[in-house]
Amino acid sequence: MDIYIKSSDAISAQLSFEKGLPEYFESGEESFYNCVKPEYKKYISPKLLRRMSPIIRNGVACSLSVLKQAGIEQPDAIVVGTALGCLRDTTSFLTQLIEEKEELPNPTHFIQSTHNTIAGQIALLLKCHNYNFTFSQMHNSFETALLDAQMLILDGKASNVLVGGVDEMSETTYDLIKGLDCYKGTKPGEGAGFFVLSREESVVKFEGVRIINSDKVDFEKELKDMGLELDEVDLVIGGNNQEDEAGYMDFCSVIGNKPYLWYKPFVGEYGTASSFAMWMACKVIEEQKVPECWMKNRIASEKYNKVLIYNKVGNEHSLMLMTKNKV
Amino acid sequence: MSDNIAVTGFGVICSIGTNAQECFESLVNKRTGIDNIKYLETVHKDAFKLGEVKRSNEELAEMLGLTSIEGVSRTTLLAMVAAKEAQELAIQNNGTKSRTGIVSSTTVGGMDVTEQNYLKKTKDYSYLYSHPCGDSTKKVAELISATDYYTTLNTACSSGTNALIHGVRLLKYKVLDRVIVGGVDALTMFTLNGFNSLKILDQDFCKPFDAGRKGLNLAEGAGYVVLERADEVDKSYCKVSGFANANDAYHQTASSPDGEGAYLSMNEALDMSGLNPEQIDYINVHGTGTDNNDLSEGTAINRIFGIGKVPPFSSTKSYTGHTLAAAAGIEAVFSVMSIVNNVIYPNLNFKTPIEGLNMVPNTEVLKDKAVKHVLSNSFGFGGNNSTVIFSE
Numbered sequence: 001m002d003i004y005i006k007s008s009d010a011i012s013a014q015l016s017f018e019k020g021l022p023e024y025f026e027s028g029e030e031s032f033y034n035c036v037k038p039e040y041k042k043y044i045s046p047k048l049l050r051r052m053s054p055i056i057r058n059g060v061a062c063s064l065s066v067l068k069q070a071g072i073e074q075p076d077a078i079v080v081g082t083a084l085g086c087l088r089d090t091t092s093f094l095t096q097l098i099e100e101k102e103e104l105p106n107p108t109h110f111i112q113s114t115h116n117t118i119a120g121q122i123a124l125l126l127k128c129h130n131y132n133f134t135f136s137q138m139h140n141s142f143e144t145a146l147l148d149a150q151m152l153i154l155d156g157k158a159s160n161v162l163v164g165g166v167d168e169m170s171e172t173t174y175d176l177i178k179g180l181d182c183y184k185g186t187k188p189g190e191g192a193g194f195f196v197l198s199r200e201e202s203v204v205k206f207e208g209v210r211i212i213n214s215d216k217v218d219f220e221k222e223l224k225d226m227g228l229e230l231d232e233v234d235l236v237i238g239g240n241n242q243e244d245e246a247g248y249m250d251f252c253s254v255i256g257n258k259p260y261l262w263y264k265p266f267v268g269e270y271g272t273a274s275s276f277a278m279w280m281a282c283k284v285i286e287e288q289k290v291p292e293c294w295m296k297n298r299i300a301s302e303k304y305n306k307v308l309i310y311n312k313v314g315n316e317h318s319l320m321l322m323t324k325n326k327v
Numbered sequence: 328m329s330d331n332i333a334v335t336g337f338g339v340i341c342s343i344g345t346n347a348q349e350c351f352e353s354l355v356n357k358r359t360g361i362d363n364i365k366y367l368e369t370v371h372k373d374a375f376k377l378g379e380v381k382r383s384n385e386e387l388a389e390m391l392g393l394t395s396i397e398g399v400s401r402t403t404l405l406a407m408v409a410a411k412e413a414q415e416l417a418i419q420n421n422g423t424k425s426r427t428g429i430v431s432s433t434t435v436g437g438m439d440v441t442e443q444n445y446l447k448k449t450k451d452y453s454y455l456y457s458h459p460c461g462d463s464t465k466k467v468a469e470l471i472s473a474t475d476y477y478t479t480l481n482t483a484c485s486s487g488t489n490a491l492i493h494g495v496r497l498l499k500y501k502v503l504d505r506v507i508v509g510g511v512d513a514l515t516m517f518t519l520n521g522f523n524s525l526k527i528l529d530q531d532f533c534k535p536f537d538a539g540r541k542g543l544n545l546a547e548g549a550g551y552v553v554l555e556r557a558d559e560v561d562k563s564y565c566k567v568s569g570f571a572n573a574n575d576a577y578h579q580t581a582s583s584p585d586g587e588g589a590y591l592s593m594n595e596a597l598d599m600s601g602l603n604p605e606q607i608d609y610i611n612v613h614g615t616g617t618d619n620n621d622l623s624e625g626t627a628i629n630r631i632f633g634i635g636k637v638p639p640f641s642s643t644k645s646y647t648g649h650t651l652a653a654a655a656g657i658e659a660v661f662s663v664m665s666i667v668n669n670v671i672y673p674n675l676n677f678k679t680p681i682e683g684l685n686m687v688p689n690t691e692v693l694k695d696k697a698v699k700h701v702l703s704n705s706f707g708f709g710g711n712n713s714t715v716i717f718s719e
Contacts, residue, residue, distance in 0.1 A: 078574075084459055085481065097520045098446050102370045110521035111580050111708070114434065115460065115481035120709025123574040129591055132574040132711055133489055136436075137461035137478040144478035144493075151496040176452050213474045271459075 003153055003206045004325065006160065006198040007069035010279035011035050011058045012191040012267040018065060021283045023291040025266055032174045033189030033268035044125075051108070052121070053088045055168035058192040059118035060125065063162055067126075070196040076158035077131035078119050081145035081165040083138050083271020085115035088170050118166060131158070139311065141165060142193070142272040143318045146209045149197045164194030165272025182313075186241040189268010193275025195282070204282045207321035215315050219254045223308070226321050230255070234301050235284060237261045237277045239311035241269055247312050259304075262296040274311045274318060281307040281322040332495050333563035334717065335420050335505075335555050338412025339660040340405055341548030341647045342378035345390070346412055350657075351664050354672045355692050359646050361532055361544045367514045368443065371523070375530055377514060378546025378648025380405060391470075398456060400437035401513035401547075403463040407470050409549035409656075410507050414471045417505060417553035420562040424504040424555070428476030429468050430494045431551075432486030432510035432652045436460040439513045463511065476503055480652075483707030484613075485572070486510050487550065487655025488715050492570050498556050509551030509656025518651065519545055525580065533616035533649075535642035536625065536688045538679040543615040546648025550656030552663060565666045568700070568718035569600030575710035581619050586627025588712035589613075589704065593631050596714040602700055604632045607716070609671045611658050611703040612688075614642025615649050624704065625684040639689040641674035655705035655713065662701040662717050669698045 010016045013033035014026055026036065040049055040057050043064040049057065059080065067075065093109035111117075116134035123132050131152065135145045142165030149163040169190040177183055197206060208226045220230050236255055240248045241264045252260075261284075267276050284290055284304045305324040311317070340346065342360025343353035353360065364372045366379050380387075387404040388396045391411070396404065410429060437457035444454040456462065460479045468477040476497060480489045487510030494508035512518075522528050522545055529542035557566060573595065575588025582589070597604060613624055628637055643661050650657055665671060674688035699719040706712045 083461070093521065094442060094445060094517060097516065098442070102516065102520050105520055105524055107521070107524035110524055113521075114483050114708050116483055116707070116709040116711060117579065119482075120574070120579060120711065123576045123710060124579065127576050129574050129576050129588065131572050132482070132709070133480065133493070133572065134482050134709075135478055136459065136481045137464065138459050140478065141461070147502070148493055148496070151500050154500060155496060176455060179452060180455065181453075182456075211476060213468075213477070 001154055003150060004198050004200065004202045005204040005206050005282055006196040006200060006202045007066040008195045008279045008282040009062050009065045010191060010193040010276050011038055011062050012276055013189055014266055020287055021280060021291055021294065025293055032169050032187060034169065035190055053086055053112060055086050055166055056118055056121055059166040060121055062164060062192040062194040063122050066194045066196050067162060072160050072196060074126055074128050075130065075160050075162040077152050077161045078122055078128065079133045079145045079149045079161060079163045080119040081135045081141035081272050082115055082118065083136060083141045083167050085136060086113050086117055087168055087173050089113040091172050139271050139313045140211055140316060140318055142275045143209050143211050153197060153199055159199045161197045162194065163197050164192060165275030166192040167270040167272045169270065183269065186264065186269040189270050191267055191270060191276050193279045201325060203325055204285050205323045205325045207323055210319040212317040213315060217317050219251060222319055228306065228321060233258055233306050233308045235259045235261065235304050235307045237280055237307065237309045239264060239274060241265060251310055257299055259299045259301045260296045261290065261294045263294065274309060277309045278320055281309055285322060285324045331557055332498060332554050332567040333557040333560050334552050334565050334567065334663050335560055335563045336413045336417030336553035337660045337663050338409040339550040339657050340380055340408045341650060341657050342380060342546055343646050345382060345408065347660060347664065354646060355670060357673060357675060359675055361648050369516050369519055371519060375528055376532065376544050378544055378650065379514060380547055400457045400463060401439045402433055402435060402437055402511055403466050405513055405547065405549040406431060406463050406467045406511035410467050410551045411471055413507055413551040413553050421555065421560045426475040426503045427473045427505045428497065428503045429464060429473040429507040430478055430490040431464040431467065432480040432490045433460050433463060433512055434481055434483055434486065434652045435512055435515050435518055437462055438515045438517045442516050473507055482711040483709055484651050484654055485705040485707035485711040485713040486652035487659065488570065488705045488713035489572055491659065491715055492572060494554050495567060498554060505553060505555050507551050507553050509659060510652040511549035512547055512651040512653045514545060514547040527617045529616060532676050533645060534676040535614035535616040535645050535674055536621050536681060536686065537677050538681050540616045540618060540621060542617050544648035546650045548647060548650040548653045548657055550653055550660045552659050564663050565717045565719055567715065569596040569716040570714065571595030571599065572713045575712055577710055580708050582623035582706065584623060586623040588710055589624050589627035589706060590630050592712040592714040593627065596716050600716045607638050607700050607702045608698045609665055609701045610638060610640035611662050611701060612640050612642050613704040613706045614644055616644065620706065622681060625681060625686050629684065634685050637686055639671050639693060641672050641689045643672055645675035658703050659715065662703045665701050666698050666717055666719055670694055671698060
């Protein structure tokens with residue numbers, strides 16, 4: 001069965017929401033990236049908005065945008081990936097209970113600290129009784145959500161699945177994590193990337209996602225399993241943070257001289273950052289052009305029909321493949 | 328889907344035992360694990376009863392043969408004990424498989440480590456590495472060689488069944504040949520104070536499905552079952568015959584009065600199994616003992632089975648307490664053991680039926696009839712409702 005990406009959107013530190021791939025970057029002088037705030041009121045009532053932390057706002061607004069674009073009122077399933085969940089509410093609740101020595105802290109923060117608050121809120125707003133899952137597997141949170149969405153469609157349980165990745169970064173969190181080894185050489189960030197995965201035909205075809213936990217990856221074999229030869233790839237989007245990131249050497253040597261885009265230096269590193277890469281892939285395939293600012297090398301292509309996304313942290317890798325329908 | 332997926336192993340640790348056999352003995356001897364607080368650091372030590380696992384972190388590490396528990400959360404240790412038991416049993420039954428993975432679930436992740444360091448204002452923040460939900464799953468996967476695929480669900484207290492649902496599809500679409508599914512949660516100050524702030528904790532023993540119920544007893548533990556494709560195994564305990572997840576879409580934390588989400592999940596799971604409601608021999612209810620859950624779940628059960636026609640049911644949370652993301656995993660193990668041993672467990676602390684429901688939980692250890700089909704419910708915040716049916 002063929003599966004398509006009917007609509008896509010991303011809220012990020014760049015002007016991505018409800019738009020194409022930006023032609024220039026926002027300055028980004030801060031030590032970590034926060035999202036450019038969309039006009040939330042377009043999607044969420046002011047009363048509800050006041051109660052929502054940024055991660056819920058971004059998750060909900062981005063979801064409602066892709067559903068609107070796809071012309072869908074009720075998805076058959078809602079599947080969300082989040083690496084760290086609702087950190088602001090978690091921090092608020094924890095701080096309050098410790099400072100006030102466990103004297104009845106505010107329940108609202110506790111209620112909203114649960115990882116599935118975002119998917120739950122979307123269901124509540126849509127009055128959607130359907131399948132509702134939230135995955136949290138660090139930097140593979142979005143990938144495992146995506147695989148779940150794909151299997152639901154293959155299983156005939158859903159025709160249209162709302163699937164996305166979302167994480168948040170606050171000043172408090174930044175102060176805690178900035179010294180950690182895993183953020184060395186990176187700028188932490190946040191964002192939301194949502195999609196409607198569908199059986200109905202559209203421009204972008206979703207070919208699959210592979211998750212590999214191993215020191216070594218046989219990239220050619222993995223691609224073959226997804227039904228593609230390495231030579232056929234038109235464009236690569238890599239999760240590199242720096243120019244010469246050692247962990248990406250293996251992949252880059254296998255991939256050779258292909259047009260290569262990167263994004264983490266401009267939206268930041270976060271657990272579900274690969275959802276932003278998937279949004280980029282959709283936009284490039286739809287528009288058949290790449291703004292220069294996203295290019296890691298200066299190699300261009302005449303066509304962008306087959307786009308490969310690679311992400312890696314430690315010995316955990318993921319590959320996602322998107323192609324242009326009917327070329 | 329029915330008949331394709333077999334349960335080939337199980338493992339559990341909770342307040343009533345550190346392995347499946349110990350837990351089973353407690354269940355059939357009506358021994359609760361809920362007690363005064365001994366291990367958790369909290370100012371509420373004398374105020375609440377909890378379902379604590381009666382082992383310190385050091386003792387858990389010793390059970391596992393670990394020499395260091397630096398940076399290892401209690402959540403991870405509990406998951407390791409139960410997942411290892413489950414995996415060893417599956418290997419004993421059917422040997423090793425080429426692709427093995429784990430789908431776990433947790434609501435708090437490494438919060439037990441985080442909150443203690445936060446409290447002590449530890450300046451070396453490397454303790455945060457154990458905080459994400461996915462960290463415990465990764466460590467367990469590495470311990471039991473289940474790294475071909477691992478992920479973690481967090482849909483609050485329905486998580487464990489959702490892990491099972493994802494796991495079944497991983498087998499069906501040949502991502503894996505064997506998958507360990509379930510959940511874990513350790514007790515934390517965070518959750519104790521959270522549930523206390525919602526005012527849904529009973530300071531005495533919880534009384535699921537009793538008119539005088541006052542709330543839940545918070546607890547900890549881990550439970551996993553091992554799933555494989557039925558046509559590829561020599562020995563198995565039962566099949567996964569049906570499952571479903573539905574959303575109540577009513578309120579972030581409360582259940583709807585008509586139990587719509589619960590009704591939908593039970594209905595769809597029954598539909599998938601091809602079973603009639605009359606064929607269900609035992610319902611392991613979610614039954615937290617809160618006013619809201621039991622009334623809503625009871626209403627939904629009546630809608631499915633018909634008033635007065637509900638099969639024997641009980642909440643084993645009256646033994647274990649509510650273990651959050653571990654609940655569905657632990658109760659999956661109890662459901663499997665119910666089928667294997669033809670035993671229906673009692674519901675402790677029950678006296679008076681809830682007005683209007685016309686439902687009386689089973690209060691005795693029933694051993695006199697065959698248990699072929701068990702339905703297990705697990706519901707959570709975010710309106711998340713899940714049901715699984717295990718069949719002989």
